[in-house]
Amino acid sequence: MNGFEFPTRKGMGRRSLLQALGVAAVGISFGGLAACSKSDGGKMAATGEEASLNFYNWDTYIGETTLDDFKDASGISVNMSLFATNDELFAKLRAGNPGFDVIVPSNDFVERMIESDLIVPLDHSLIPNMKNIDPTFIDVAYDPGRKFSMPYTWLTLGIGYRKSKVKGVPDSWKYLFDSAEYTGRIALLSEAGDVIRLGAKYLGHSVNGLTPEIIKQVEAMMIRQKPNIKTFHEDNGQDLLLSGEVDVVMEYNGDIAQIMVEDDDIDFVLPKEGSQLNSDTLCIPKGAPHPKNAHSFINYLLDAEVGKKIAETILFPTPNAAAKALMPDSYKSNPVIFPPADQLAKCEYASYNEKLQPLYEEAFTRIRAA
Amino acid sequence: MESWKNHKALFAAIATAPLTWLILFFLLPLGIVWLYSFGTNQGLTQIDISGTFANYARALEPLYLGILWKSVLVAGATTIICLVVGFPVALAIVFASDKWKPWLLLGIMLPFWTNLLIRTYALMAVLRTEGYANQTIGWLHDKFGWLMTLVGLPPPGAYEPMHLLYNNFAVIFGLVYVHLPFMVLPLYAALDKLDKSLIEASLDLGAGHLRTLLMIVAPLAAPGIISGIIITFVPALGAYLTPDLLGGPDSQMIANVIERQFKRANDWPFGAALSFILMYATFIAIAFQAMKARQAEARQ
Numbered sequence: 036m037n038g039f040e041f042p043t044r045k046g047m048g049r050r051s052l053l054q055a056l057g058v059a060a061v062g063i064s065f066g067g068l069a070a071c072s073k074s075d076g077g078k079m080a081a082t083g084e085e086a087s088l089n090f091y092n093w094d095t096y097i098g099e100t101t102l103d104d105f106k107d108a109s110g111i112s113v114n115m116s117l118f119a120t121n122d123e124l125f126a127k128l129r130a131g132n133p134g135f136d137v138i139v140p141s142n143d144f145v146e147r148m149i150e151s152d153l154i155v156p157l158d159h160s161l162i163p164n165m166k167n168i169d170p171t172f173i174d175v176a177y178d179p180g181r182k183f184s185m186p187y188t189w190l191t192l193g194i195g196y197r198k199s200k201v202k203g204v205p206d207s208w209k210y211l212f213d214s215a216e217y218t219g220r221i222a223l224l225s226e227a228g229d230v231i232r233l234g235a236k237y238l239g240h241s242v243n244g245l246t247p248e249i250i251k252q253v254e255a256m257m258i259r260q261k262p263n264i265k266t267f268h269e270d271n272g273q274d275l276l277l278s279g280e281v282d283v284v285m286e287y288n289g290d291i292a293q294i295m296v297e298d299d300d301i302d303f304v305l306p307k308e309g310s311q312l313n314s315d316t317l318c319i320p321k322g323a324p325h326p327k328n329a330h331s332f333i334n335y336l337l338d339a340e341v342g343k344k345i346a347e348t349i350l351f352p353t354p355n356a357a358a359k360a361l362m363p364d365s366y367k368s369n370p371v372i373f374p375p376a377d378q379l380a381k382c383e384y385a386s387y388n389e390k391l392q393p394l395y396e397e398a399f400t401r402i403r404a405a
Numbered sequence: 406m407e408s409w410k411n412h413k414a415l416f417a418a419i420a421t422a423p424l425t426w427l428i429l430f431f432l433l434p435l436g437i438v439w440l441y442s443f444g445t446n447q448g449l450t451q452i453d454i455s456g457t458f459a460n461y462a463r464a465l466e467p468l469y470l471g472i473l474w475k476s477v478l479v480a481g482a483t484t485i486i487c488l489v490v491g492f493p494v495a496l497a498i499v500f501a502s503d504k505w506k507p508w509l510l511l512g513i514m515l516p517f518w519t520n521l522l523i524r525t526y527a528l529m530a531v532l533r534t535e536g537y538a539n540q541t542i543g544w545l546h547d548k549f550g551w552l553m554t555l556v557g558l559p560p561p562g563a564y565e566p567m568h569l570l571y572n573n574f575a576v577i578f579g580l581v582y583v584h585l586p587f588m589v590l591p592l593y594a595a596l597d598k599l600d601k602s603l604i605e606a607s608l609d610l611g612a613g614h615l616r617t618l619l620m621i622v623a624p625l626a627a628p629g630i631i632s633g634i635i636i637t638f639v640p641a642l643g644a645y646l647t648p649d650l651l652g653g654p655d656s657q658m659i660a661n662v663i664e665r666q667f668k669r670a671n672d673w674p675f676g677a678a679l680s681f682i683l684m685y686a687t688f689i690a691i692a693f694q695a696m697k698a699r700q701a702e703a704r705q
Contacts, residue, residue, distance in 0.1 A: 120668065122669055122671075123668070125671075126667070129449075147449060150448075150449060151448065151450045153450075219568075227665070227670075228669070261654050261655070264654045265571050265654070266571040266652070266653050266654060267654055269649065278533060278534075279534060280533055280534055280535075280570070389449065392669070392671060393671075393672050393675075395669075396665055396669055396670035396672070399665075400469075400657070400662055400665070401468055402654075403655055403656075403657040404471055404472050405655070
């Protein structure tokens with residue numbers, strides 16, 4: 036008998052493992068907070084605050100020794116708890132900050148949290164390492180001048196595919212949204228907003244220029260395409276691709292870059308119509324118990340050497356120019372992690388739209404019910 | 406025997422803790438969610454309890470009723486399969502020797518010791534295109550395909566893996582797998598109390614095995630069957646993880662839609678209305694069952 040082999044992976048994307056382990060995440064969060072209330076009670080840090088910090092982060096989204104190194108450098112011990120989706124983060128903060136000092140929301144949620152007054156402005160004088168950030172990431176639409184957030188990573192959605200199973204390069208959203216060529220071998224992300232916005236992008240609209248009519252149009256296209264789609268995945272598209280379950284998948288570039296290390300038959304392409312950019316950022320929520328430690332920690336994460344170590348572990352594109360300069364060529368000139376500039380020029384950050392979000396969800400419910 | 410009514414203080418002392426717990430952590434939060442279902446979103450984080458029925462009106466649109474109906478069908482199919490599979494299992498445990506009984510019961514309960522998520526992932530490893538099920542059948546197919554020539558048929562071609570995962574079959578399979586113990590345990594409890602001499606009498610008097618099962622055993626075990634059906638059907642109706650992980654593009658159930666309202670759509674009032682529609686439906690079903698039971702009792 037040919038041995039039963041279950042494909043396993045060393046690295047799991049930040050958006051996949053914990054998403055599945057939502058229940059466990061709650062446990063970890065509560066445990067983390069319960070623990071942090073007593074730890075290092077009496078000790079003081081150089082910032083004049085109690086020597087501890089509560090960090091709320093994605094899973095597998097920090098360097099292996101970063102937190103210990105920070106403790107050695109500053110004396111502040113970091114209690115890290117994990118969340119799996121921005122919605123989880125938002126839901127937890129919406130009823131009042133349960134004690135987090137630094138959080139890592141994505142760009143659209145930065146907007147949402149500024150609007151709902153859940154995060155506080157940053158004191159740039161306490162974050163001198165801001166100079167390390169690539170200038171193109173300073174004046175972004177979702178937070179002009181970086182008043183509330185510091186960029187931690189960025190990522191983009193595209194198409195991951197198995198080279199031996201496709202003809203040429205599937206370099207258009209058409210193959211996912213509007214074609215029977217790869218029928219039964221397609222998986223899309225189970226995020227209403229992303230699917231509808233990128234559908235609109237394929238039809239030639241900006242991801243920020245959607246109207247209820249365009250949403251209707253995209254919905255009709257997706258209902259037509261549905262028989263060709265194998266599944267809507269919970270951001271574990273890389274696993275589906277690696278295990279041969281599907282051959283073309285909508286997924287983040289960093290997630291595909293992680294599995295390309297294990298299987299050289301896999302590649303990633305940014306569709307020619309352009310795509311949607313995301314950025315995860317470091318913010319301080321309102322009511323943070325240790326705001327000075329939080330600034331000091333954010334500044335530390337933006338240090339070139341520290342940023343390099345983080346990038347080595349998580350393999351997502353870094354907006355930290357100084358850290359990127361220290362990285363080997365295999366990372367710096369990897370076209371999956373850093374797609375060519377002319378392709379990136381066609382990508383946009385999607386801004387949060389309170390009015391349209393329920394419409395995305397309803398359209399998605401209809402697509403799935405059709 | 407003395408009535409507990411003579412020891413009110415003792416009763417109060419014992420009942421206070423669980424009652425407080427029930428009110429504080431179950432009824433109160435549930436009441437808040439119930440109020441939300443009559444509210445409207447004000448901005449991103451505020452909900453105004455305006456007493457509107459708009460959320461219920463939206464929840465009763467054909468789109469959501471259709472999804473609810475589909476969930477009922479999936480849960481119903483799960484329950485029927487569990488009953489058909491679980492009944493013989495429960496019967497087998499009842500008639501097993503005393504030495505074996507605890508081990509068989511342990512075998513039924515063992516999966517409970519593993520987290521539902523882990524079990525679902527294990528099922529994915531079995532069902533996927535290159536999973537254990539397809540590998541085993543493929544191996545049998547390759548090794549024993551030549552047997553076909555013995556009966557004069559042409560040997561089969563190369564093995565085409567079956568698509569077992571990401572469809573409605575996988576969802577029902579997963580739900581049956583998870584809920585089977587919920588059916589077997591109440592059935593076992595009911596069948597174990599059954600007077601076995603009645604079965605012997607039935608067989609002695611000439612009824613066949615099937616007839617004995619349907620006319621003697623099933624009616625006597627009816628309370629167990631009904632409670633088994635309820636505690637299988639209700640959680641299956643609200644299943645969320647299984648359709649999410651094993652389902653295909655059209656396998657959404659009502660709980661998945663509710664989850665999206667609370668998270669991505671940030672529309673708590675509508676999500677609350679959907680949850681309560683589900684709860685009302687369940688209450689009505691249980692009340693109906695209780696009424697039937699009372700009628701049956703009255704008739705006797």
